Amino acid sequence: MKLINVLSEKFVKTLEDHPYHRNLKTFDKDHWFGGVWKTIVQSYMTKGGMKNLINDKGKIQDDLFKMIEDFPIDKSKVDKWYESSIKYLKNNYPGLTIGTSQKLINMLIKYILTSHYSIHTDKKLSFNLRKNLELIHIPIDVEVLKNCRKKFEEFKKFIYVQNKLGFGNNLSSWSNLESYSDYEKFQNKIRVKRKELRYNSSLEFEMKELWLPKKK
DSSP states (O other): OOHHHHHHHHHHHHHHSTTTOOOOSSOOHHHHHHHHHHHHHHHHHHHTOTHHHHTTHHHHHHHHHHHHHTOOSSGGGHHHHHHHHHHHHHHHSBTBOHHHHHHHHHHHHHHHHHHHHTTOSOSTTTHHHHHTGGGOOOOOOHHHHHHHHHHOGGGGGTEEESSSEEETTTTBOTTTOOOHHHHHHHHHHHHHHHHHTTOSSHHHHIIIIIOOOOOO
16 A cells, blocks of 8 residues: 555544544535634634634635636646635635635645545545645645754754744744745745655655644
C-alpha cells in the first residue's frame, strides 16, 4: 500500500472520533463544509468578525465546491488556480483573509483526497486533484507553523515567535495573513522540503511530519 493511502486512512479514522466527529467516508457537501468551516471559526471568535460571514456561509460553500470542481488538470495552471481561488474568496467575502481563505480551500481539498485515497468516495471530484498530487498545497494553521519551526531549522528564518506565532515579511498569524506572496513562499518552502525528504507530495509530508491530532 502506498504512503498516501496509509496516511489518508489514518487521517479519516482519526477524524471520526472526538473532538472532530467528521465522517469522510461518505461524501456530504454540507457535512464536509461544516467541518472545514469549524477550522476557521475560532479565529473569528477572537476578532468578532464571524457575524459578517454567517449570512454568506451558503454562498461560500457553493463557491468553494465550484472552484474545486474546476481545478485544472494542466500542471502549468495549478499555481495560478490557487492564487485566483484564494484571492477570489478574500476579495468577495469581507472578513475573509488570505489566511482563512487558504484554510477553507486547502482543508476541503485534503478531505476530498484523503477520503478517496482511503477508498471511500468516488473518483470524479478528486480526479484532477489526484493528477496533480505533487502540486497540492497544504492547509496552513498554527500547528503547521509551530511544527515546521520546531522540526526544521530552515523554517526558523521565516516563522517567528513573538507574542504569537507569525510568518513572512509582516509576521502575520495564519488567520490574519493578507499577503499572498508570503503564503506562496511558504508553500514553495514546503515543496522543497518534501522533495528533500523524498515525499511524493506536500500533503504526505504534512500528514506525516506536521499534523498531530488534537488530544481526546
